[in-house]
Amino acid sequence: MSAGQENRAVKIYEMANAFAQRLDLDDLIPFALERCRELLGADGVSILLIDPEKRELYFPYVSESDPEAARKLFEARIPLDCGIAGAVLKSRRGELVLDAHRDPRFFSQVDDKTRTITGSLIAMPLLNKDDTPQGVIEAVRRVGEPAFTTDDMTLLEQLAGSVAIALENAQQFKRIRESEDRLRIEVGALRRELARNDRFAEIIAVSPAMSEVFRRAEAAAASIKSVLIQGETGTGKELVARAIHRISTRADRPFVAINCAAVPEGLLESELFGHRRGAFSGALEDQVGLFRAANGGVLFLDEIGEMPIQMQAKLLRVLQEGEVKPVGDTRSHKVDVRIISATNRDLEIDVHERKFRSDLFYRLNAFTIRIPPLRERREDIPLIASRLLEAAARAHGKTIQGLTAEAVQLIQAAEWPGNVRQLQNEIEQAVALAREGETLAPAHFSRELVTGPGHPISSEPSAGAQARSDAEARPGPSPTFGASLNDARARFEASFIADMLARFNGNVSRTAVALGVSRVTLQKKMKEYALRGSASGN
Template sequence: DVLPSDRFGIELPVAGDKLRAYVLATRNAKSTPVQVEELPSAGTACRWTEETRQWLIASSREELRERFPVTFDVMKREGMQSVCAIPLLSGERSLGVLFFMAAREAAFHELRRDLLDQVGSAVAVALDHCLAYEEVRDLRDRLVRENVYLQEEIRREHPFEELVGSSPTLGAALHKVDQVAPGNTSVLILGETGTGKELIARAIHNRSARRDRPLVKVNCSAISAGLVESELFGHVKGAFTGALERRVGRFELADGGTIFLDEIGELPLETQVKLLRVLQEQEFEPVGSSRTLRVDVRVIAATNRDLQEAVRTGRFRPDLFYRLNVFPIAIPPLRERRADIPQLVMFFLSRFSRSLGKQISAVAPETMQHLCAYEWPGNVRELQNVIERAVVLCEGPVLEIDPDLVPLSAATSRASEPVARSGSAEAAPPNEPAGVRAAAPDDIAPLEEMERRHIVAALDSTAGVIHGPKGAARILKLHPNTLRSRMEKLGITFKRTRHET
């Protein structure tokens, strides 16, 4: 034989100061497929060969025991005595090492080095092309994944296209966005459902140095508990039943950009531990893999829950809360920035009139009155839906709200101040919301009591059903878990048609 070898292959350097060995042939080559093994690069003959760019030939594995203990252990395990390692060079780069092993001693003592130099050069050229192709393929696959995700984002209907309003409470929140956007600080966005938390996250991302990389959104409440880790961190083929191929997780997809974890309070406790590690170390292992992946991701989280209360009750890890709560931004509910309602109404009116091909240029004063006085438990998202439906039903140039769209009986007692047709509220006394008459303190129910009545009314209308297309959660535009949490907080118990309060 030109090269009496019982085992040969290629070793390549990989991340984490390791070598990946591809054993291409053994004595049982016909029955043994290509074997892949990762080893620590320190203590290997191949590491020395790669760094020095020199051949290494050992007639007995005993010669390697002290100097290259990892290689010695592999040879002992495989029953090999001799080894020959040849550097694979491409210009100034050392790509890896071509190695040969034999079961007898001194198997490589008399080699035709000129021939093997030619073999090594040919293998190096082929390997260089292979690595270049793999790099291009990985880049292509990443671009494809990002494009698919971005196309999904484009198709997704966002609550509204941009932040609208000029109230002091909204202005204070936007000022915080400008303060925190340029850095990499973790941000926790707090606010009720429908207040525009995702828009704030997008504003932070778009004002940061990561704006050219993806903003990847994950709705933690929409993923079943068994699949949360796979969704966030990915999985390898065969990691669990149904894992037929490798899945790239959202953190890997967001590498170099920003990940937005919406409804962070819904994460299972076991996943919170893994998320804490990503925040602290910027590394994780996909489900079913021992390989550690490092990422550079900025984390923005949002919740409509009271996380401090969740920490006290043991539903949220305190260390994760403190790690996320570096820079909190509270988004005010719509009822606390009523002065923005006319502006939002005109914004949505223009948008839906244009998309539906209608010529609607104004809002009836009585309609604007009612809209400004309503409590808007669903916040801006609810307002958007009301205006869209009103535009669909409108048959003239002036928008008028059907009594079914907004519970006007709740609004009428508070809405007597006229509002200008142009969509801007008339001047209101200092510290009083525009378009709303000041009411005597005795006439105003506590906010929690109003919310309680609203939830009970929804439950009454569904005979106590919370989940499903006809459930109270759908009517209130809340996640069922969020509704149950609010019911527990407000002391509401409900069983079908009978309720106890």
């Protein structure tokens, strides 16, 4: 192989490689044109594409020996049906023209513009898979240079095939990408719109204090700062956190919640940051961790005040660096997560007492929302109660007529240390106790509430309330507010079933009828709560 041939082989190899590497089109095409120009010994190789709206050809890609000519070509436009390019587009067949500037079809304005005289020229159509033309690839030599040969034409024809495929793929990809972007924008807008229409639908409130909470939640949703939600237990911190996510631009990305108090200290780091398989005993699989699961969205750190101090340092580092490193891993992963944290503690006191890192506190507390306790917004109580009552009645399949005036007075005056959650428990229990068609009266509510300071029982206790009082006389755990709803429900259910069994002298069948459940269901519950019926069993 001669040196010239070897050089040629190297260039063809490089060109094929460039296509195989699927480079970005704007790197690939100029590179390929440059190599092709060298191979052909051409003065210029360029691509002309169709602008269908203007019915013109333009030169998006040019490789020229003369930079000034290249600049002029980028600006040039040729009417679609003019020139040799126009003829090639029409016939879809390549052409080798020996003396182009003498050819009657030649579009001389381009030569005028570039101040050159074209000698020989090869033009090859760029055809899509369905044979429709998208443009032309042209190689030119100036007058005085030797003319192109048919070998040169074959080489350009091969390049034209590869370029046409690359261009068509890129266009298809662009179209898909654009419609995908459009859809994504539309979905996001629709979701935000939906959320905006019932932005705080599940948060029931009429008080000015809560309007302020909503106002701040909206402001928080619109900013990108970290948000800290403070409020006593059961005030609705999580509801507000979810609402902020729902109305923010991250609505279509995940909302991931973790209760920092509920995860054992040793596991918190791997929960949050993930771990590699085998990082510690029990780590059987790789786990991505909540930070990465929440990527692009919101991570809700509930009860942040309970986070151990060493963990606070690690969290701070992640927030500062925007990267998490899974336990047992050597690599870090970039994360873009918005933090909403919540606490029922006074973190400033904790900071003062060095139980909470001040740098982390300031980082999390870029924006604070304080949710007032129920006793500071008593005007919300009747509405919340009646909505919760509807829901509970529906769940129990009962018709309840609402609350008596005394009951409203009672609940509105109560202290509610457990806030809305406690109110919810009370209403659920009262609905369970009430008979079909009844109106909830003070007697349906728990004794603490009824006999609380300044709230004497204002009407005769109903049979249900009597049963309940008996139940409470039994030794056993008293209801602790702030415990989970499931615990409270289970505790209540156990004592309620025990009462009913007592009323029916332990007769399971009659108790089941009275409770409106099947015998089997009742027996399951009795087993679950270790309750016993009469010896006869029915």
